[in-house]
Amino acid sequence: MFDDFKLNGDKAYYLQVKDYIKELILKGIIKSHTRLPSTRELSKIIGVSRNTVIEAYNYLEDEGFIYQKKAKGYYVSSIENKDKTAIKIDWKSKLTDEAILSDRLDITKHEAKWERGMISFKSISPDPKLFDLDEFKRAFLNRISLEEGKILNYGYAIGYRPLIEEIKSYLKLKGIDLKGKDVIITNGYTEALNLVLSAILNEGEEIVCENPTHNTAINIMRLKGAKLIAVDVEDGGININMLDRKIKQSNSKCIYLTPSYHNPTGVVFSPENRLKILEIAKKYNVPIIEDGFNEELRYHSSHILPLAALDGGNSIIYISSFSKVLFPGIRIGWILADKELINYIESLKRNLNIHTSFLDQALLYEYLSGGNLEKYINKVKRIYRDKFEWAIKCAKKYIPHKKILGEGGLHLFIELNNISSRKVLDECLKQGVIFTPGDVFYIDNKGNNTLRLGISRVTNEEIEKGFKIIGDVVKKLEGLK
Amino acid sequence: MFDDFKLNGDKAYYLQVKDYIKELILKGIIKSHTRLPSTRELSKIIGVSRNTVIEAYNYLEDEGFIYQKKAKGYYVSSIENKDKTAIKIDWKSKLTDEAILSDRLDITKHEAKWERGMISFKSISPDPKLFDLDEFKRAFLNRISLEEGKILNYGYAIGYRPLIEEIKSYLKLKGIDLKGKDVIITNGYTEALNLVLSAILNEGEEIVCENPTHNTAINIMRLKGAKLIAVDVEDGGININMLDRKIKQSNSKCIYLTPSYHNPTGVVFSPENRLKILEIAKKYNVPIIEDGFNEELRYHSSHILPLAALDGGNSIIYISSFSKVLFPGIRIGWILADKELINYIESLKRNLNIHTSFLDQALLYEYLSGGNLEKYINKVKRIYRDKFEWAIKCAKKYIPHKKILGEGGLHLFIELNNISSRKVLDECLKQGVIFTPGDVFYIDNKGNNTLRLGISRVTNEEIEKGFKIIGDVVKKLEGLK
Numbered sequence: 028m029f030d031d032f033k034l035n036g037d038k039a040y041y042l043q044v045k046d047y048i049k050e051l052i053l054k055g056i057i058k059s060h061t062r063l064p065s066t067r068e069l070s071k072i073i074g075v076s077r078n079t080v081i082e083a084y085n086y087l088e089d090e091g092f093i094y095q096k097k098a099k100g101y102y103v104s105s106i107e108n109k110d111k112t113a114i115k116i117d118w119k120s121k122l123t124d125e126a127i128l129s130d131r132l133d134i135t136k137h138e139a140k141w142e143r144g145m146i147s148f149k150s151i152s153p154d155p156k157l158f159d160l161d162e163f164k165r166a167f168l169n170r171i172s173l174e175e176g177k178i179l180n181y182g183y184a185i186g187y188r189p190l191i192e193e194i195k196s197y198l199k200l201k202g203i204d205l206k207g208k209d210v211i212i213t214n215g216y217t218e219a220l221n222l223v224l225s226a227i228l229n230e231g232e233e234i235v236c237e238n239p240t241h242n243t244a245i246n247i248m249r250l251k252g253a254k255l256i257a258v259d260v261e262d263g264g265i266n267i268n269m270l271d272r273k274i275k276q277s278n279s280k281c282i283y284l285t286p287s288y289h290n291p292t293g294v295v296f297s298p299e300n301r302l303k304i305l306e307i308a309k310k311y312n313v314p315i316i317e318d319g320f321n322e323e324l325r326y327h328s329s330h331i332l333p334l335a336a337l338d339g340g341n342s343i344i345y346i347s348s349f350s351k352v353l354f355p356g357i358r359i360g361w362i363l364a365d366k367e368l369i370n371y372i373e374s375l376k377r378n379l380n381i382h383t384s385f386l387d388q389a390l391l392y393e394y395l396s397g398g399n400l401e402k403y404i405n406k407v408k409r410i411y412r413d414k415f416e417w418a419i420k421c422a423k424k425y426i427p428h429k430k431i432l433g434e435g436g437l438h439l440f441i442e443l444n445n446i447s448s449r450k451v452l453d454e455c456l457k458q459g460v461i462f463t464p465g466d467v468f469y470i471d472n473k474g475n476n477t478l479r480l481g482i483s484r485v486t487n488e489e490i491e492k493g494f495k496i497i498g499d500v501v502k503k504l505e506g507l508k
Numbered sequence: 509m510f511d512d513f514k515l516n517g518d519k520a521y522y523l524q525v526k527d528y529i530k531e532l533i534l535k536g537i538i539k540s541h542t543r544l545p546s547t548r549e550l551s552k553i554i555g556v557s558r559n560t561v562i563e564a565y566n567y568l569e570d571e572g573f574i575y576q577k578k579a580k581g582y583y584v585s586s587i588e589n590k591d592k593t594a595i596k597i598d599w600k601s602k603l604t605d606e607a608i609l610s611d612r613l614d615i616t617k618h619e620a621k622w623e624r625g626m627i628s629f630k631s632i633s634p635d636p637k638l639f640d641l642d643e644f645k646r647a648f649l650n651r652i653s654l655e656e657g658k659i660l661n662y663g664y665a666i667g668y669r670p671l672i673e674e675i676k677s678y679l680k681l682k683g684i685d686l687k688g689k690d691v692i693i694t695n696g697y698t699e700a701l702n703l704v705l706s707a708i709l710n711e712g713e714e715i716v717c718e719n720p721t722h723n724t725a726i727n728i729m730r731l732k733g734a735k736l737i738a739v740d741v742e743d744g745g746i747n748i749n750m751l752d753r754k755i756k757q758s759n760s761k762c763i764y765l766t767p768s769y770h771n772p773t774g775v776v777f778s779p780e781n782r783l784k785i786l787e788i789a790k791k792y793n794v795p796i797i798e799d800g801f802n803e804e805l806r807y808h809s810s811h812i813l814p815l816a817a818l819d820g821g822n823s824i825i826y827i828s829s830f831s832k833v834l835f836p837g838i839r840i841g842w843i844l845a846d847k848e849l850i851n852y853i854e855s856l857k858r859n860l861n862i863h864t865s866f867l868d869q870a871l872l873y874e875y876l877s878g879g880n881l882e883k884y885i886n887k888v889k890r891i892y893r894d895k896f897e898w899a900i901k902c903a904k905k906y907i908p909h910k911k912i913l914g915e916g917g918l919h920l921f922i923e924l925n926n927i928s929s930r931k932v933l934d935e936c937l938k939q940g941v942i943f944t945p946g947d948v949f950y951i952d953n954k955g956n957n958t959l960r961l962g963i964s965r966v967t968n969e970e971i972e973k974g975f976k977i978i979g980d981v982v983k984k985l986e987g988l989k
Contacts, residue, residue: 179837280602
């Protein structure tokens with residue numbers, strides 16, 4: 028006994044001794060009510076100081092694993108034998124439909140995975156090497172010295188007040204009138220959409236949305252039991268006639284749109300298109316969930332107001348985050364909507380996870396309040412724009428296509444000449460190139476000839492090399508037809 | 509024009525000039541296609557350097573608010589008039605039943621609120637003044653210099669791998685056999701319970717649970733559509749005969765229990781009680797959701813193994829967090845369960861909010877891995893224990909009662925002699941004392957004569973003063989009967 032004890036450098040020695048003895052007790056190697064070696068004896072056996080053993084015994088006593096008998100030393104408490112029961116549950120038979128569907132729709136699990144050495148065009152997350160860590164550290168140290176332990180204790184479901192005010196100012200400068208509206212902080216855009224649908228969508232109700240659209244949004248809507256009604260996206264925006272017709276024919280609870288920088292096509296809805304959308308929404312009195320996706324990374328066009336700025340009423344639920352430019356790992360997003368609606372969403376949020384990390388909210392606030400976001404966007408916009416233009420050039424040069432879509436952001440969307448992008452992917456994987464087949468963005472099994480190419484985390488050389496491989500595969504498959 | 513511009517100290521001057529002009533454009537005060545003053549002119553008018561104005565104009569051009577004409581200067585882009593449409597939605601008529609119920613059950617909204625100057629026994633959150641901020645800062649600086657921007661970028665739904673391993677070691681030292689099991693990180697205990705129920709509970713199914721129990725758990729179960737079946741909690745654990753009978757009579761999907769430190773009564777389930785619970789679970793093959801609430805803050809009894817350590821099978825879903833001792837504001841909890849079940853919960857989690865903040869997970873990992881948790885618990889246990897013993901003494905002395913429950917933790921639970929605790933609360937509020945009436949923890953309108961008194965964030969003097977006020981009110985009401 029005690030002869031396999033080994034110290035390592037990571038943890039205080041007395042904690043290591045404590046954990047070691049605890050394991051012997053839990054495994055039943057030291058039996059209940061047996062006497063432990065004296066602190067002097069054990070210190071010799073395992074080669075640590077006697078004080079270390081004393082400390083370890085103190086902790087073990089505090090945790091109830093051993094007890095003292097006066098003048099007799101330490102004894103092991105009675106710990107139940109854990110093998111008395113073994114209950115076997117068939118978990119598969121217990122699953123809800125939601126769990127099964129959620130697993131089935133989970134493309135992270137089921138799509139081809141990146142492996143070391145591959146050129147990956149799957150990611151559209153920002154390049155972490157561009158983050159301004161010094162400013163972030165400064166933000167941390169400032170906030171924590173100002174707020175102290177408070178910022179690590181429970182906060183409020185609605186969010187960290189200074190961050191809410193900062194986001195409100197930010198939205199005001201997008202032209203949004205905040206009268207009668209409120210903002211709640213969420214764990215990113217994803218939770219925001221979940222909360223909004225929990226508040227207004229009953230199972231089986233219809234949502235009109237773009238086709239294709241954001242895969243995460245499709246999954247969330249489907250898991251909430253929505254019936255999705257598809258409207259085509261074209262150059263310049265959504266097909267207005269189709270939008271009108273589909274809303275007229277359906278009984279849609281709301282419209283879900285990503286007008287600022289449509290994912291996956293990269294189309295920016297024109298001002299005219301936006302106004303027409305609002306006319307239709309007014310005609311049928313249907314609210315709109317506006318996804319502010321990537322509004323910050325538009326490269327060319329003149330400023331375009333979000334729908335939330337164009338409607339003087341209360342019909343727009345605007346959800347967004349900075350996750351495509353800044354710190355997606357801390358998972359902070361928000362919902363701007365009618366005050367009354369936010370009041371209900373606040374209770375749903377409290378019930379779901381009490382609130383979003385107050386530490387992260389405080390850090391983001393401190394970072395934003397110094398004007399760092401603007402400086403940062405100014406910096407990365409130039410870098411991403413150069414990369415985007417290079418990617419467009421390479422795509423045109425190497426990949427035979429029907430259409431290349433995208434007006435900025437961190438990816439392009441390509442329509443091939445009736446070649447299956449999944450067949451292209453199969454071939455490309457063998458040659459170390461991976462991308463997202465476009466069909467995952469469609470709600471009606473279309474888009475088999477499309478693919479999305481994320482470029483934020485690859486070099487210009489990788490873009491050229493990877494696109495050439497994709498292009499060669501496409502040419503080969505075109506030749507086979 | 510431009511005469512109401514004022515600089516303030518917080519933000520870079522060029523950003524302030526930029527935002528100022530942006531607002532004038534958005535409000536329509538400067539019309540589309542009008543010429544802006546030259547940089548030289550504006551610098552004189554508003555009293556900033558010309559370089560500041562040049563920078564501001566550059567940003568405005570980048571954001572698409574203004575454009576340049578060669579040799580003619582800067583002009584305002586055409587921005588749509590935002591008053592064209594005003595869509596009015598009657599949000600109340602759009603709400604789901606879930607949203608309405610969630611608002612109705614939200615005790616944070618509807619119960620009496622703390623006001624400055626009151627003695628509050630509502631909170632059972634840890635005292636933030638006890639947090640070890642220096643260690644936390646060190647953890648931040650260490651992790652960020654090791655992980656750099658990576659830790660601020662997207663991570664994985666299952667959680668931050670080093671934290672998962674750390675929690676697994678921690679659970680092993682509670683005697684839990686991890687074979688065939690896995691851990692997923694969640695946004696606190698609250699999200700953990702939500703995820704578990706999403707995975708296994710269909711609307712209308714039955715859950716057997718303690719009565720009273722944690723109010724948050726009641727709300728979550730009700731909002732998921734559970735039918736709750738109440739089993740009484742007594743000294744030493746749950747009423748075993750009643751548990752057997754209720755499970756036999758029902759068709760319960762699972763049992764929800766808080767055996768380690770029952771909230772609100774503070775009862776610690778005895779080893780015998782735990783083994784009997786497992787016998788019943790085995791007899792009816794019903795899984796158990798075990799809430800590890802406050803396991804860390806038991807003051808007296810010898811070590812008691814959690815149910816998850818006593819079942820050698822796969823029937824226990826163990827959910828917990830450190831939020832009652834450490835950093836609840838960062839909202840980190842976890843689920844330990846059968847691997848197969850966790851695989852489904854992972855997809856549900858990804859769909860809900862992609863993952864829990866990777867920054868916070870990394871900070872917690874770094875903090876834990878140094879052995880800080882044990883040192884911290886060791887420190888606060890003594891402080892909280894002293895306070896708890898003082899509170900028990902004061903309660904016995906001042907408050908006429910039928911029963912005082914609680915074996916540790918951060919609160920006591922009191923049963924009065926048929927006096928309505930809400931009537932007591934009404935009177936106490938007038939005298940500046942607030943607490944939680946116990947009925948919110950009951951699922952069958954019982955508990956009208958009970959109250960929970962949280963003591964973590966009040967001083968010993970406040971405890972004595974506050975309990976005396978409560979006691980005097982109780983005496984007065986007893987006299988009136």
